[in-house]
Amino acid sequence: MPRFFSDHPPIDGELRITGDDAWHIARSLRLRLNDRLTVCCNRVDYSCTILSISDSEIRLRAESSSMSKEPSLRLTLYAALPKKDKLELVIMKATELGAERIVPVLTEFCALRLTGEQFAKKKQRLERIAYEAAKQSGRGIIPQISDIISLDEAVSEMRSMDLGIMLYEKGGVSLGSLGLAPGEEKSVGLLVGPEGGFSEREARLCQENGIKTVWLGPRILRCETAPIAAISILLFLNNDM
Amino acid sequence: MPRFFSDHPPIDGELRITGDDAWHIARSLRLRLNDRLTVCCNRVDYSCTILSISDSEIRLRAESSSMSKEPSLRLTLYAALPKKDKLELVIMKATELGAERIVPVLTEFCALRLTGEQFAKKKQRLERIAYEAAKQSGRGIIPQISDIISLDEAVSEMRSMDLGIMLYEKGGVSLGSLGLAPGEEKSVGLLVGPEGGFSEREARLCQENGIKTVWLGPRILRCETAPIAAISILLFLNNDM
Known part of the structure; x- marks a missing residue:
């Protein structure tokens, strides 16, 4: 229908x-x-x-x-601003899979550095993509697209959540070891880096703030693939996929 | 390097x-x-x-x-021919994630119906995409891109594998119930439908041939998103992600 x-x-x-x-x-x-x-x-x-x-x-x-059939995991994706139009793909797929909010983050190695004004022009298009994907996939909400924030702000937001996760290509624990149980209602923040990954300073900042460093295995996933894979696995662990 | x-x-x-x-x-x-x-x-x-x-x-x-760091799960993706250039995205992402072979399949509801000759022209480009994605993600092999086959041929191939899986939006078991154990070496065939899904006849054919019907949850994933999510979860269950 x-x-x-x-x-x-x-x-x-x-x-x-x-x-x-x-x-x-x-x-x-x-x-x-x-x-x-x-x-x-x-x-x-x-x-x-x-x-x-x-x-x-x-x-x-x-x-x-x-x-509506919404996941019991309330997932916010903090996506470091990727190059070109990759954020569009990330927003579309994260919406289909079940993310609640998508927050673009400016990190040290972001090649694309948009001002607030430049992003404001893009935002309407990104919101439209989230809206269409939410409609098509049968979501119960339209994921909110936030303005660009700094990593410090993202870390501060994630501190107030039940679980903060950072995907880190240099190593970390498995998504399976984070104690996620089927059907559990939790707020989860998932932080994903840009093409160039995170700096060591950034990784340390996250770790010092209780954010779990997660490694997605030996193959190097593109910055737009990693969040899609991680959200799929998180919702699977929550028994929602 | x-x-x-x-x-x-x-x-x-x-x-x-x-x-x-x-x-x-x-x-x-x-x-x-x-x-x-x-x-x-x-x-x-x-x-x-x-x-x-x-x-x-x-x-x-x-x-x-x-x-090389190859998954112990030897995964063949049978992807019903999607519209437009979505097969390119599927091949790129399946390669990054760890698929061994990608086989386009012609099913009843495929809107795009290519002849062998038309596909031959595309194939070189698809192979190039697999090659580049394999290089970039650190794969130990370049996934093979097969010619288009019929669903009957796909089912016949999957019968000879350790596990055959069909993603079916009308319902099925969870990927977690298929008995996949960490590190296990298994050949797995994963069959994904086109935009219009599978017909009931096709679903029955698969089930009659021992292929497990899997449901990826209440949200409707696009035909290019479903294989990315399913491969991520399968390799996670195999302890390779």
């Missing part, structure tokens, strides 16, 4: 979809009165039928609701 | 690199006499020094050798 997101829960059993999504429903999908679709609002899926339809607004009746 | 592949093991302690790779070493990397590089030949890494260098041929002395 087609799936859309709404910021607002039903009022008196009714929901509205406006903007691009309304146009998409009316023109691309060519849905009609009484056709059904799912509207997801903050981790709840509403099964709806169409009450009225125009290019700019769809009114819907919520017939039933159920909890 | 720069890494290259050779089809031929050292003769009297000497190796040669010719063609594009020689040009790359001489012109792009600008290596010189006595510089060091690694040449990998059939799962053995030779640590070499340069004896002579020209744009067309590099002669090397193999100083020492060690086994």
Whole structure:
């Protein structure tokens, strides 16, 4: 069934979809009165039928609701800014797999150094990618894309989480040794470096702040592959994949 | 250290690199006499020094050798032909992660239907992608890219393997229930569908032939994401990631 997101829960059993999504429903999908679709609002899926339809607004009746199938692991991906458009791939795949938030981080060896203003221009496109991937994969939320932060800020955020993980190509423990149990509700921060990896100073900073250094094995994964592999394994360990 | 592949093991302690790779070493990397590089030949890494260098041929002395870090799981990915250039992404990522062979499969719901001749034109590019990804990720082999085969042929190949797995969005067991143990040497065939998934007839054919139906959880992964996630989890279970 087609799936859309709404910021607002039903009022008196009714929901509205406006903007691009309304146009998409009316023109691309060519849905009609009484056709059904799912509207997801903050981790709840509403099964709806169409009450009225125009290019700019769809009114819907919520017939039933159920909890969205969100992972019990609340995963924030801290991704050091990669080159070219690799962040787009990372956001798309992390969204499909189940990440809750994606935070670009500026680290020492980032080759791409965007100012806040330059990133602001890109951000709308990145949010659109997260939105489309969330819709297509059946997520219960649209992962939030944050502004770029420094490694110090990322480390400070991760300190307040249940588990902080840093992927480090120079060695560390296995993801299997972090004590993740099936179905457990935990907040996890996953930090992944840029093409050039982390400096020793950065690795030390993380370790001194209780972030676990994890090694993904003897092959060298690209900086866009490592988070996809790690998120897959983390959600598998959480019994959600 | 720069890494290259050779089809031929050292003769009297000497190796040669010719063609594009020689040009790359001489012109792009600008290596010189006595510089060091690694040449990998059939799962053995030779640590070499340069004896002579020209744009067309590099002669090397193999100083020492060690086994390449290849997974003990020998994994063949049977990937139903996806749309656009997604097979390129799948080959790149499967190579980095550790697949041994990648076989495009024509299934009922493949939207892209290439003839053998059309695929032959693409194949050289796909092999180049596998080669570059193998070099960059430190593989001990270059994964073989096969010609397109039918699902019947894929099923017949998988019957002769230790374990056959089909990712099926309509349900199945978890990858964790397949009895994969750390470090075990097994041949595994992993079958992944196209955008439209598998037909019920195809799923039944696989099940009747002892192929395990695996479900990757409640979110719907794109056909290029599912194999990346599944290979990551399989190699993690094998203690190789």
